[in-house]
Amino acid sequence: MNKLATTFTGLQFENPFILASAPPTESKRKILKAFEAGWGGIVTKTIGLHPVENVAGPKTIYQRTSETKPYVSRLKRTDTVSHSSWNWELISDQPLDLWLPDLEEIKTTYPDRMVIASIMAGADSDKEMDNWSKLAIACVNVGCDAIELNMSCPHMDRKDMGANIANDEDIIRSVLKAVTSAVSVPIWVKLTPATSSLVDAARVAYESGASSISLCNTFPSLPLMDPETMKFEVEVDGLVTSGGLGGLAILHQALQRVSDISKAFPDKAISGIGGIRGFREAFNFIIHGAGNLQVCTAAMQEKGSGGVGIKLIQELKHDLNDYLERKEYSSIDEIRGIARQRVVEHSQVRRKSDAYNGGYVIAS
Numbered sequence: 001m002n003k004l005a006t007t008f009t010g011l012q013f014e015n016p017f018i019l020a021s022a023p024p025t026e027s028k029r030k031i032l033k034a035f036e037a038g039w040g041g042i043v044t045k046t047i048g049l050h051p052v053e054n055v056a057g058p059k060t061i062y063q064r065t066s067e068t069k070p071y072v073s074r075l076k077r078t079d080t081v082s083h084s085s086w087n088w089e090l091i092s093d094q095p096l097d098l099w100l101p102d103l104e105e106i107k108t109t110y111p112d113r114m115v116i117a118s119i120m121a122g123a124d125s126d127k128e129m130d131n132w133s134k135l136a137i138a139c140v141n142v143g144c145d146a147i148e149l150n151m152s153c154p155h156m157d158r159k160d161m162g163a164n165i166a167n168d169e170d171i172i173r174s175v176l177k178a179v180t181s182a183v184s185v186p187i188w189v190k191l192t193p194a195t196s197s198l199v200d201a202a203r204v205a206y207e208s209g210a211s212s213i214s215l216c217n218t219f220p221s222l223p224l225m226d227p228e229t230m231k232f233e234v235e236v237d238g239l240v241t242s243g244g245l246g247g248l249a250i251l252h253q254a255l256q257r258v259s260d261i262s263k264a265f266p267d268k269a270i271s272g273i274g275g276i277r278g279f280r281e282a283f284n285f286i287i288h289g290a291g292n293l294q295v296c297t298a299a300m301q302e303k304g305s306g307g308v309g310i311k312l313i314q315e316l317k318h319d320l321n322d323y324l325e326r327k328e329y330s331s332i333d334e335i336r337g338i339a340r341q342r343v344v345e346h347s348q349v350r351r352k353s354d355a356y357n358g359g360y361v362i363a364s
């Protein structure tokens with residue numbers, strides 16, 4: 001019996017690990033390589049209909065830290081460990097008509113693996129709502145198993161795209177209406193962690209027909225400046241913008257977001273993302289309620305894997321399977337969400353004395 005097999009949003013995954021929407025899933029070549037390596041599914045690099053041109057410099061940097069001099073930097077130093085990725089890459093610059101035959105071939109080659117098409121359009125007109133439908137229909141027609149709506153890219157220029165729309169409940173509703181009325185596959189909604197109204201956004205998405213929330217996209221952040229050169233570690237003509245932090249550095253924050261959603265909607269599906277680079281991180285997402293795990297930075301960083309995490313997926317599968325065997329669980333469903341009841345309000349945690357009343361002044 002395959003203990004790693006899982007059903008998520010009605011789709012059969014041979015294992016719960018999938019590559020997130022990002023460079024590891026930007027081309028047919030990489031996606032086929034990823035499936036050969038054993039990933040249970042992929043979310044394509046986000047596909048859109050609007051023009052895309054990336055900045056004239058590196059799109060992603062990897063930041064490292066060390067025990068001896070524990071500063072974070074992309075500078076090459078000995079004895080360092082990975083801290084995070086930082087990127088300001090836009091969505092796919094490959095047009096839809098080139099994506100479609102590739103997606104069809106991928107699905108024909110690996111019919112048992114799940115292909116989720118990440119899509120993005122604007123939100124400022126009926127035409128843009130049609131673009132969401134158009135993208136979804138096109139991807140489903142070539143065999144994609146689900147659609148992920150990108151409402152979370154933290155560095156879109158257009159104010160009606162990506163994370164810029166994630167606080168707007170009317171827009172979330174309209175986009176879901178446009179997509180759910182166009183296709184009948186599961187719709188995942190990828191939200192930004194950079195909002196104080198995440199639970200409200202998730203509620204609207206679920207109520208409007210989302211099968212799952214994908215959390216988290218990268219956290220809006222700035223790259224560091226080198227005090228010697230006075231240059232940002234990534235810049236073009238001396239300029240930077242807010243970009244996205246990913247990798248191990250965002251793990252704890254991503255877990256908290258997943259926990260918030262999972263506690264508010266315990267019966268709903270969540271795909272967990274943010275800092276997964278081995279079993280222990282994946283385990284933490286599962287116990288907080290994720291039924292599916294997405295990986296980006298750790299796969300991109302694996303040397304010799306072409307940026308698709310060949311050793312990583314083997315290790316993830318081996319270590320999760322080993323854990324389920326040793327603990328005699330039949331699948332991740334038995335541990336999914338078990339931490340939910342143990343994440344409580346601060347006031348519910350026992351104090352050393354009984355006298356503390358939560359910080360309120362008692363009127364005399």
Ligand SMILES: Cc1cc2nc3c(=O)[nH]c(=O)nc-3n(C[C@H](O)[C@H](O)[C@H](O)COP(=O)(O)O)c2cc1C
Pocket residue numbers: 020021022023045046059060085086087089090091092118150153190216217218245246247248250273274275276294295296297298
């Ligand atoms: C270079 C780069 C490009 C990305 N592009 C996309 C994208 O096109 N669409 C999207 O939804 N997320 C995109 N992401 C975000 C990832 O899918 C993922 O949510 C994030 O990196 C957190 O996961 P991690 O900690 O495993 O890297 C990108 C991330 C990186 C590093």
